[in-house]
Amino acid sequence: MIGKIVNILKSILPEFLYNGLKVIYKGLKPILKSLHTFYFIIKLIKVQANHKKALEIVRKKGKIKVIFLLIQESVWKYEGVYGLMRQHERFEPIVVVCPYISYGTKVMITTMNQAYNAFKAKGYDVIKSFNEITGEWIDVKKELKPDLLFFTNPYFLTSKNYTILNFKKCLTFYVPYGFMITNRPKMQYNQLLHNLVYMIFHETTFQQIQAQKYSQNKGKNSVVTGYPGLDLFFEKNIKDSSNDIWKTKNKSMKKIIWAPHHTIEKDNGLFNYSNFLHYYSFFLDIADKYKDNLIISFKPHPILKAKLYKHPEWGVERTNNYYNEWKKRANCRLHEGDYVELFISSDAMIHDSGSFLVEYICTNKPSLYMVRHQSVLTGFSDLGNEIIDCHYKSFSQKDVRKFIEDVINGDDFLKMKREILISKYLKPPFGKSASENIMDVLINLISE
Numbered sequence: 001m002i003g004k005i006v007n008i009l010k011s012i013l014p015e016f017l018y019n020g021l022k023v024i025y026k027g028l029k030p031i032l033k034s035l036h037t038f039y040f041i042i043k044l045i046k047v048q049a050n051h052k053k054a055l056e057i058v059r060k061k062g063k064i065k066v067i068f069l070l071i072q073e074s075v076w077k078y079e080g081v082y083g084l085m086r087q088h089e090r091f092e093p094i095v096v097v098c099p100y101i102s103y104g105t106k107v108m109i110t111t112m113n114q115a116y117n118a119f120k121a122k123g124y125d126v127i128k129s130f131n132e133i134t135g136e137w138i139d140v141k142k143e144l145k146p147d148l149l150f151f152t153n154p155y156f157l158t159s160k161n162y163t164i165l166n167f168k169k170c171l172t173f174y175v176p177y178g179f180m181i182t183n184r185p186k187m188q189y190n191q192l193l194h195n196l197v198y199m200i201f202h203e204t205t206f207q208q209i210q211a212q213k214y215s216q217n218k219g220k221n222s223v224v225t226g227y228p229g230l231d232l233f234f235e236k237n238i239k240d241s242s243n244d245i246w247k248t249k250n251k252s253m254k255k256i257i258w259a260p261h262h263t264i265e266k267d268n269g270l271f272n273y274s275n276f277l278h279y280y281s282f283f284l285d286i287a288d289k290y291k292d293n294l295i296i297s298f299k300p301h302p303i304l305k306a307k308l309y310k311h312p313e314w315g316v317e318r319t320n321n322y323y324n325e326w327k328k329r330a331n332c333r334l335h336e337g338d339y340v341e342l343f344i345s346s347d348a349m350i351h352d353s354g355s356f357l358v359e360y361i362c363t364n365k366p367s368l369y370m371v372r373h374q375s376v377l378t379g380f381s382d383l384g385n386e387i388i389d390c391h392y393k394s395f396s397q398k399d400v401r402k403f404i405e406d407v408i409n410g411d412d413f414l415k416m417k418r419e420i421l422i423s424k425y426l427k428p429p430f431g432k433s434a435s436e437n438i439m440d441v442l443i444n445l446i447s448e
Contacts, residue, residue, distance in 0.1 A: 050169040051198045058147045066093045067146035071100050073115040073337050074302045075152050075177040077229035080435025095126040098162040103306035153177050154193040164193045172197045178355030179203050179227050181384030185214040201438050203227040206383045225437035226428020232340045233362035255295045258283050259351035262303040268373040273352040275370045287332050293408050297333040298326040348407040366412045368392045368403040390418045
């Protein structure tokens with residue numbers, strides 16, 4: 001915003017006047033920064049006072065209404081927490097599917113319906129934020145009156161009515177939408193939600209220390225519980241539904257996931273991971289070449305399709321045709337939405353996603369990280385670098401082919417290294433699941 005104002009002033013003012021204003025602004029900058037900090041402290045004190053009042057009210061209630069604000073199905077990390085709440089006599093959990101407004105009305109409606117239908121099929125108590133009968137958006141605060149409210153994303157990807165700005169007097173909570181391992185501290189620990197939410201349930205002490213260092217509130221709302229998005233990968237008795245997902249009874253076929261990220265922008269920015277535009281035809285060729293040995297499941301990032309729709313060389317028709325190609329071949333699959341069972345039933349993964357670096361490795365199966373450009377490997381935190389070291393890496397099509405052939409042949413020399421990493425960092429503390437740890441915190445909170 002300031003940059004735009006500067007450019008406007010530069011274009012309309014005489015040079016001497018513009019330079020004079022620059023000198024004045026430079027002198028005022030420390031004062032403006034101090035005023036901004038002071039204003040934030042006042043806001044934070046007010047929000048914390050609101051939280052204290054809200055907690056007193058909640059503790060007196062018998063039944064506690066809990067609202068989960070969901071934007072995209074794929075970022076849902078509360079499976080275990082929701083299930084435990086349904087079993088507890090004091091909690092009444094409801095999922096509200098909110099509009100994803102970043103890519104237009106069509107994508108918003110499709111994304112909302114996809115999430116709603118998936119959660120309805122699982123037996124969740126779920127509602128859409130859009131009332132199709134009245135044609136109006138639901139006012140969660142007035143109509144549902146939440147006692148506890150959980151966010152699934154810190155970004156302003158939805159209407160203001162479903163962001164932290166509208167719930168300053170409610171007890172609000174947040175689990176990061178992904179296990180944070182990139183070196184983007186301000187983005188991951190110092191957004192408005194990170195500072196104003198009542199409590200954040202962090203993955204490990206590493207992330208808590210980062211929050212204490214980079215958040216304006218010094219991470220005072222941070223609690224280490226482990227990451228609930230990993231709980232299902234650590235369950236011992238998981239039903240094998242591989243035949244349902246992969247649609248095959250041939251156990252000799254290796255099942256590999258290809259999961260491209262959405263960052264297809266042209267420049268090789270530090271956090272532009274995606275190799276999709278260079279490999280989209282390559283993987284179909286691979287599927288044809290190894291049709292007797294391999295099934296490939298195309299698991300694109302949920303935002304990738306929306307970006308391809310707007311891409312000058314792709315568009316809606318080409319994108320839809322490409323996605324449909326993954327439905328036509330006998331040994332190809334298209335998988336969108338929830339992916340836990342897909343991961344568990346697979347043999348290996350090829351991807352360039354940030355969050356999958358952690359999530360898939362918990363299966364202790366071989367994973368290939370596709371490196372779009374060398375600088376990508378400099379964008380991770382210290383913990384992230386340890387996780388990267390437990391992955392195979394590719395810099396070319398030749399590297400990808402070698403990984404696939406190794407998977408087919410059962411070669412996996414990083415298995416032991418992954419086991420050590422999982423035990424050291426990824427399993428939740430206190431001998432419980434992360435979801436159980438979160439529930440313990442909530443129960444103690446409302447019972448004190």
